[in-house]
Amino acid sequence: MFKKILIANRGEIAVRILRACRELGIKTVAVYSTADRQALHVRNADEAYLLGPSPARDSYLRGDKIIDIARKCGADAIHPGYGFLAERADFAAACESAKLVFIGPKASSIATMGDKAVARATVAKAGVQVVPGSEGEGSLRDDELLAYAPKIGFPLIIKAVSGGGGKGMRDVRTLEEMPELIQSARREAESSFGDGNVYLEKLVEGARHIEFQIMADQFGNVIHLGERECSIQRRHQKLIEESPSPYLSNDQPLRQQMGVVAIQAARAVDYANAGTIEFLLDTNRNFYFLEMNTRLQVEHPVTEMVTGMDIVAEQIRVAFGWKLSRKQEDIRWRGAAIECRINVEDPYNGFLPSSGRITLTQPPTGPGVRIDSGVYQGFEISPYYDPLISKMIVWGETRPQAIMRMRRALEEYKIVGVRTNIPFHQTIMDTYPFITGKYDTRFVEEQFSMLDAVENREMYLDIAALMATLVANVQMEHRTQKYEKTAQNSTWKWAGRQTRSNR
């Protein structure tokens, strides 16, 4: 087995990978930017090395420096996590040249699947249905994109060729608004992935986003670990994921068929390690290949909860050259798992990001609750990176039990110092579409409002009024005391007066 693994990431996912390494008895190496000197992954690793200044392009995207550090410290492998360098074929290839194992698929699979256009063409050739798009055209200039758009029809989506995580994506409703949206998509793609190329894809309305977790070894064995339902999204960012999907729960034939197609898509690129095949399911239960994520996903824990498999540990084992620990027929699914992504975004203020020091954090514990977090009390959240600070995952024997447990855990989860989207999750857990499992990717943006959704919730107007008044009163008294105190020129005089008055 590997002796030492370098984790080329930060935040909760770096901590997650550290944990898997520890449990396998492997030494860990963290890398960090100046902003992350006190981050949890740095504190918990066996070794830690500074990469550079806070912006990602000067630190976590510096593949050359990371490889250099790995060689100097004697690491045998690099785990890229998600984001940053995880889907950069050049980085995977550079690792290989440096005689370091890249914990992920082969560089060629990343290149094929990472170029969204090539990926779609490849799986289409393997007989998998894809959403209509401009992928056959190669990299298009602005005027060519504008000319091609009417062939696909509106609404459509502009997507970054090297994209992921909702970045570099824009919904387009009309041709008129398109030029400006192309510019902003290119700009965001350029700064997030170092590649400003975009393509167009038809926007399937009323669709559900369902993905399959794939696991493959280097001997050609490919299995799937079932699906994850990821339709609760805002601006193409997933917010809540669950497994199994309530939409497939009474349609076992469709689930099986999608699983088979997912394996087929992975085989089409000779895939090894963990990967995810994303599908869109339209209202007529037709499914289309969307893309393949050639890496560990943020939402992998829901699959771990229902299958019992440690996906990160399995990634490390197959990267080392072992066979898959389980066969397809050994995979059993039990109960239901839900994940809420805890972001530093204020749902009462247009989901604006919030940064600052976490003055208090009290994560829930108790039956069936798992927290994957990268922060702690006293940690300063910088505005340089992703707003995701923690993931809360619950497991229940049934989906209703999981929802009740999530409600309980969300109420217990206290974070002070920054605003989080916990109230958003609490509100979603109360909505009829979520409870009944009848929601699609447009739900959050088109049908959901923080105000409407709480209609049925019990009101505590009097308690709220009382709480605010008591707090206001305390602060008023403080202010008055402070004023009286500063009004005194001499503290000695003040102390003397105090002593006299206490007699």
Place this chain on the structure above:
Amino acid sequence: MKYIAQVDGLEFPIEILDEHHICFGGEIIEVDLAAVSGQPLYSLIVNGESYEGYVYPDEQSWQVLLLGRSYSVSIEDEREKRLRTTLTSIVGPGNEYILKAPMPGLAISVPIDEGQKVEKGQILVILESMKMQNELRAPFTGKVARLKIKVGESVHQKQILLNLVSPHGPISSITEHK
């Protein structure tokens, strides 16, 4: 001290008698408020019922997050009224709009110059925060009176980025950015 708390259009007169007793709706009630490891998280026990919530000061009122719901509570009392009227206003003259950073971040593009005329909806500043780019746009057609931000600069939340003046007299309302 007597207060009147207003929430959701309802008024709650609350008189604070001492640290643990209040007069609420004509009744004397025992209360116990404790800040949990520092503000703004509070534990409140009212006649034996236990509640926990966040209380944040807002510009004009207080925001209370309680059991998954947000309440906006405004509180009036004699002293506070006096304090508020003595506070100096930082709002500019009637025809001026002050663009403040809605979040901390990095100005990655400032495609305008001081003195430049801008159209309604035109991009003034692109602010990158948490890897998302946010376009801050002109809420009306006008002129950039003062520009206080340069490309590559980091800004704090609510930092003033620029002043925009309307040629058509006073602005009735300030447009919120997404």
